Amino acid sequence: MKKKDIKSTLDILSKVYSDAECALNFKSAYELLIATILSAQCTDVRVNLVTEKLFKKYNTPETMVELSDVELQEKIHSCGFYRNKAKNILATSRKLLMEYSGVVPDTMEELIMLPGVGRKTANVVMSNAFNIPAIAVDTHVFRVSKRIGLASGDNPLKVEMELMKAIPKDMWSRAHHFLIWHGRKICKSRKPECGICPISEYCAYYKQIS
Template sequence: MKKDQIFEFFRRLAEANPSPETELEFGNTYQLLVAVTLSAQATDVGVNKATRALFAKVKTPQQMVDLGEDGLKEHIKTIGLFNTKAKNVIALSQILVERYGGEVPANRDAMVELPGVGRKTANVVMNCAFGAETFAVDTHIFRVGNRTGLAKGKTPLAVEKQLEKKVPQPFRVGAHHWLILHGRYICKARTPECWRCPEVDLCAFKDKVLDRGGRKAAA
């Protein structure tokens, strides 16, 4: 995808959704970090269901430590890998209390040192909480980047580097939200809804689905 096409790609997404946001529910930066950590291999809908009651009780790392691992498990047992996630959340909360005064550091390198926090999670928090121009490449963004020709790469990091290089202002802060939502609701994994996609003329995908019935473009 060429430079002018990339600008137009994001212009259209921005026009349709001027203020994109994560679909995870949270009340502060710490809760956001916990929610994103829990969302690995889980849906935002599932995480939100589990965290509503949790976040009504727990708003700080110290409160999470006080709740304890078993107490946390009771809240998140509907989420995949909840045992490991509970252990990591308690451990990262303890570190936040001991090293950072109960605050989430506004630094990606510091964040990825926390238990259970990878680059993608840190990128989400840096973007949503601190307004950083980061690109959290999940399965949706990886698919959209490669399928459309916007940002091709064999790994999430490779796609992230392409996005860092190619996404223009004023779209850099909102870019990862737009791409996630586009992948989640239109450029779906199994049957992309190309027939209603605003980017269809810019997209390099050869097997476009041209109507609701699943008819694909001729080879």
């Protein structure tokens, strides 16, 4: 996609999704970190239902480690992959207590050293909890950016690097939300609604099928 088309695309998406923000409910960097770990292969709606109950009592590393693996598994069971998620959440909580005095770090290098935390989760936390420019590449961002022509990489890391080059840094975090919501509302996985898409004239996929 040409630079001028990228600008036009982002301008349009910024107006259509002007109120787009993180769909996970959180009140602290720790809550967001745990919610994002839970969101893997799970909907944000489901995660919010689970964390609404979980965070009433267990919303800090100190309180979370009071739970056993089995107890936490029972509380997050409906999020899927609950055994592995419980293991990572408890291990991350312990590491935060031991190495960071219970405070969630704000750098990519430190975040990805936490159990169960990859670049996507780290970028979500950096962007939404610390207001650090970042582009988290989830399934929606990966699909939409490749489909419309913003990126061509064959894995999330390559797409993330391409998007960081294509999109102005001061728009990284906002663009991340635009792409997510566009993927949820219009540019859907199996049947994109190209007929009502506001950026179809710039979209590589639409140009191929029209």
